[in-house]
Amino acid sequence: MLQQSVDNTGTVAANPADDTDDLVAPQRSFSWRTIDPLKFALPFAILIAWGAACLYRWLPPILLPSPLDVVDALLEWINPSWISTGHPSYYSGTWVADALGSSFRAVVGFAVGSALAVAIGVAVGWSSTMERAIDPTVQILRPMPRTALLPFAIIFFGLGNLPALFLVVYGVFMQVYLQVVIGVKLVSRDWRRAAAMLGASDRQILWHVVIPGALPHIFAGLRLGVAYAWTMMILAEMFAVPSGFGYVLWRGYEFMRMDIVIAGMIMLGFFGYLSDRIVVLIARRSLVWAQELSGTQL
Amino acid sequence: MGSGTIGHPAIESRQICKTYIGTDRRKSVALAGIDVSFNKGQITLLVGPSGCGKTTLLNMIAGFEKPDSGELLEHGMPIIGPDPRRGVIFQDPNLFPWLSVWSNLMFGPKMRGEDRTAATERAESLLSMVGLLKFRDHLPHQLSGGMRHRIAIVRTLANAPEILLADEPFTALDEHTRRKLQHDFYEMVSRTRQTVIFVTHNIEEAIYLADRMVVMSPSPGRVKEIIDIDLPRPRDILDLRFNEYRKLLFNLITPDVIAE
Numbered sequence: 001m002l003q004q005s006v007d008n009t010g011t012v013a014a015n016p017a018d019d020t021d022d023l024v025a026p027q028r029s030f031s032w033r034t035i036d037p038l039k040f041a042l043p044f045a046i047l048i049a050w051g052a053a054c055l056y057r058w059l060p061p062i063l064l065p066s067p068l069d070v071v072d073a074l075l076e077w078i079n080p081s082w083i084s085t086g087h088p089s090y091y092s093g094t095w096v097a098d099a100l101g102s103s104f105r106a107v108v109g110f111a112v113g114s115a116l117a118v119a120i121g122v123a124v125g126w127s128s129t130m131e132r133a134i135d136p137t138v139q140i141l142r143p144m145p146r147t148a149l150l151p152f153a154i155i156f157f158g159l160g161n162l163p164a165l166f167l168v169v170y171g172v173f174m175q176v177y178l179q180v181v182i183g184v185k186l187v188s189r190d191w192r193r194a195a196a197m198l199g200a201s202d203r204q205i206l207w208h209v210v211i212p213g214a215l216p217h218i219f220a221g222l223r224l225g226v227a228y229a230w231t232m233m234i235l236a237e238m239f240a241v242p243s244g245f246g247y248v249l250w251r252g253y254e255f256m257r258m259d260i261v262i263a264g265m266i267m268l269g270f271f272g273y274l275s276d277r278i279v280v281l282i283a284r285r286s287l288v289w290a291q292e293l294s295g296t297q298l
Numbered sequence: 299m300g301s302g303t304i305g306h307p308a309i310e311s312r313q314i315c316k317t318y319i320g321t322d323r324r325k326s327v328a329l330a331g332i333d334v335s336f337n338k339g340q341i342t343l344l345v346g347p348s349g350c351g352k353t354t355l356l357n358m359i360a361g362f363e364k365p366d367s368g369e370l371l372e373h374g375m376p377i378i379g380p381d382p383r384r385g386v387i388f389q390d391p392n393l394f395p396w397l398s399v400w401s402n403l404m405f406g407p408k409m410r411g412e413d414r415t416a417a418t419e420r421a422e423s424l425l426s427m428v429g430l431l432k433f434r435d436h437l438p439h440q441l442s443g444g445m446r447h448r449i450a451i452v453r454t455l456a457n458a459p460e461i462l463l464a465d466e467p468f469t470a471l472d473e474h475t476r477r478k479l480q481h482d483f484y485e486m487v488s489r490t491r492q493t494v495i496f497v498t499h500n501i502e503e504a505i506y507l508a509d510r511m512v513v514m515s516p517s518p519g520r521v522k523e524i525i526d527i528d529l530p531r532p533r534d535i536l537d538l539r540f541n542e543y544r545k546l547l548f549n550l551i552t553p554d555v556i557a558e
Contacts, residue, residue, distance in 0.1 A: 193362055194392045198406030198457050199382030208409070212396045289396040292439045 065259040073259040074266070077248070091248045091260055095267075102233060102244040103271065105161060109168025110229035110275075114222055116169070117176035121221075124177075125184025125214070126206055138177060146171040146228075147235055154240045164236035171232035176221040183217025184210055216290045219283040219298075226279050230272045245271070307335035308461050308493045309359055314368035316354055327518035328354045331368070334512055334521050336461075341487065341494040343508035345501065345547070347555045351519025352497045356465050359495060360386050372461070382410060385459030387467045391450035393438040399425075399449055400434040406457030421456040428452060428482050444475040448482060455486055462487060464496040468503065480506055481532075488531075501551070505543045506533050513547065515554045523550055 047067065053059055054066035061069070075082045078095040091098075123130040149170060153163035187210045195209045237246025249264035284291070284298050291297055314332040317325050329351040336342045336359075344352040357363045358370055361380040370377045372384065393402045403425065407417035425431045428448040430441075438446055447467060454462065464483075468476045480503060487494050498504050504511055505527060513523040525546070529539055 190388060190390065190392045191394060193360075193380065193386070194388065194394075195405070195409070196362075196380035197360060197382065197384065197386045198453070199410040200405075201409070204409050208405070209394065212394070215396075289437055289439065292437060293395055 062256060063258060065262065069259040070262045070266070073257075073263040077260065077263060089257075089260075090251055090255075094243070094248070098244050098248055099267070099271070101241070102237065102246070105164045105168060105236070105241070105244065106229045106233040106271075106275070109165050109233065110172050110226055112165075113169040113172030113229070114176045114225050117173045117221070117225070118180050118218060120173075121177045121180025122184055122206070122211065122214070125181040126210060135181070138174070142174055142178070146174055146232065150235060150239060153236070157240075159240050159242065161241065163240040164233055167232040167236045168229050171228045172225040175228045176218075176225040179217050179221025179224070180214065183214030183221070186217065187213035216287060219279070219287060223276065223279050223283070226275045227272060230268065230275070234268060306338045308338040308373060309336040309495065310369075310371040310374075311335070311355065311359075312369040312371070314355065314358065314365045314370060316351070316358070316363070316366050329365070330518035330520050332519070332521060334524070336493070336495050337510065338493050339491045340509040341484075341492075341496060341507055343504040343511045344495065344497045344514065345499065345504045345511060345551070346514035346519075346522070347516055347551055348499060349516040349519070350514040350554070351516070352499075352514050353465055354519070355514075356463055356495065356497050359461075360384055360463050382406060382457055383460045385454040385457055385462050387451055387454050387462070387464040389466045389469060391438070391443075391446040393446060393450055393453065395438050398435050398437060399430070399441070402438065402449065403434075403453050403456045405453070410457075417456065420458065421452065424452040424455055424486060427486060444471060444479065447471065447475075447479055451479075451483060451486065455492075461493045461495065464494065466498050469498070469500070476503070483507070484532075501544055501547045502535055505529070505540060505547070506535060511547075513550050515551075522554075 050064070051067055053064060054061070058064075065073075072083055073091075076089065077091050077093075077098075080088060080092040120130075120134060124135050125131075146167070149167060150163075153166050157163040157166055191209050191213055192205055195205045200208060233244075234246035234249070237244040238250040241247055245264055245268050249261060249268070252258070252260035252264060280298055287298065311332045311334050314329050315327075316329040317327050319325055332351075332355060344355065346352050354363065358365055359372075359377065361377050361384065372381075377384075393399075394405065397405065400421075403421040404414075404417060406412075407414070407421075422431065425434065428451070430445060430448060430452075433441060433445065433449075438449065441449065451467070467483075468479050471479065484507060486492075494507075496504075496507060508527045511525045511527060512521055513525065514520065515522040525543075527543060529537070529543070534540060
């Protein structure tokens, strides 16, 4: 879709839209030279300060284990045979099962919650009848912190995947729903009029104009929602699920094992980052037009 | 189109009234009993100073708004809503930014389920008329403002409307681009003797395009004068007779502008 302005022999090809500002984004390709050292300065400094704090015993090891202790805990968690401490712990070798379980709960909950939010949000944004029927209920529930549903979920669903999935679906729905409704409502009246005068029916306007036009807002909602999926999932796992990252993290607290607590936090950060990147990547591909419109990249 | 029934009304407005209630709850009468008909196969220009209700009238003919009272007919049938028989060119190009130029042009035919080959042929010939065939796979925002306006005109015409409605489409453009687009626009609509209703506040543009001119005056909006423009085509904006029309219109409209 992007026009080449320079071909691979290095000669400049005729610019197709010569009276146009060049909004064409440069092709992104990985190269070591594109790495910005400034981005890594702060994390590196934190790592050094952390190492120094341990080396010089500024804090007792029980409060602040060394980076190497955390690496050991991570390795023990992933595969105990890599380091033979000889003291198997509750988390020894459970990483794969924890990662699969946590990802399953977060991903399935996110998929169901956001699918519901998009479907219901589009209906509410599009039809005033649907808005009257559904929106007041959502608006009453929305200010209540979503985490407050934890006791309800455990009593109602017991322990296991169900309360976790319920909490994730609910949390994601609340986060995404509002953005979808706003996105649908803000779709330009002129686009709808243009579609109508070209012969589109109401249903066609909804599918071919309103939903594509609302996509930037919908993706903003999904991005907030995916972060919320992990938040709700961890909360549920700490109290209601006997496995997963949240479970390992909370047991680490109970045993005063700061090394595994930090290891758990690192894993959650990594998985959260990974899922956010996936949403951003899909958004970049689906929203080429909106990025060109604003001259920026998501 | 092209049936030789020029002079037969395509659109009839009978005693159309429209009042808006502003945020301060004051009523403003946009249209006070508009009686006018727009002929088939003619280019009719709606001109007048801002606030005379010309855009309101056009939006009603398009079916975007409803009159408070009065009757609005297209070929004798009441207008109840937007219809592909009445194509609109907006003030902004208003293209769908997520669709390529070509998909924008095919939007109408696709929605209406029209035969693809006929629509393709129409769109391709119009696109080459405005010299933009090679931009068919671009996104609208990769084009300049003038190009986007031309694509918007082609999009509406490629949908084969019986009546073409234009709402100050060239107002936001610079003078040179505007001239070029006025020329292109006339070339496109005159080939098929397209029925056109065109709103503008630009007197020169109006005389350049019009077969017939409906001059409106503001507060409340009403028809002041209907003038047939009897000038040969292509029209020369520096011609003496062109200038006489310019003077006539200037004298008609200026008192309303000053009275505002």
